[in-house]
């Protein structure tokens with residue numbers, strides 16, 4: 126299994142290590158050609174506005190949208206969640222705009238307010254240690270978006286078809302269960318509900 130990590134900015138190395146620790150191959154993605162032959166893609170945390178500038182500079186916006194349209198799974202963490210969202214609170218335009226949700230940025234305070242919390246996640250039998258760094262949260266989960274975790278009444282992890290998105294940094298604690306969950310989505314891609322399926326419900 127080949128899993129890409131968008132490597133323009135942010136927490137790239139830690140995701141690559143997590144992917145490898147789970148037995149998959151990690152591919153660094155810096156240009157459109159790097160997306161070929163991937164089975165799934167991680168959009169890491171960092172700064173979404175800076176990442177968007179670099180995406181535009183690398184002419185990656187359309188190739189990333191095409192990748193999303195192809196049904197191959199994408200996992201957005203923190204800034205990556207902001208990249209996936211259809212709507213961003215207080216901002217006119219979205220970035221990839223592929224996952225039907227609205228996110229609010231910097232929901233849990235400033236950089237100095239970074240913190241770690243143990244989260245109860247649907248499908249995991251023990252709490253997951255999560256690091257929040259100027260984290261966004263999901264203020265509106267659209268049709269077909271399955272909420273997998275809330276923290277302090279805010280949605281911080283959700284899945285929709287082939288998209289998985291979380292507010293926090295799952296790659297920083299050495300607990301790879303969320304990466305395993307994502308790799309499971311990649312492995313069982315044909316079983317994932319599609320957007321078309323949701324619109325019929």
Ligand SMILES: NC(=O)CC[C@H](N)C(=O)O
Nearest residue numbers: 170171172173203204259
């Ligand atoms: N750690 C992070 O990825 C922070 C995300 C950042 N606040 C943003 O909105 O892009």
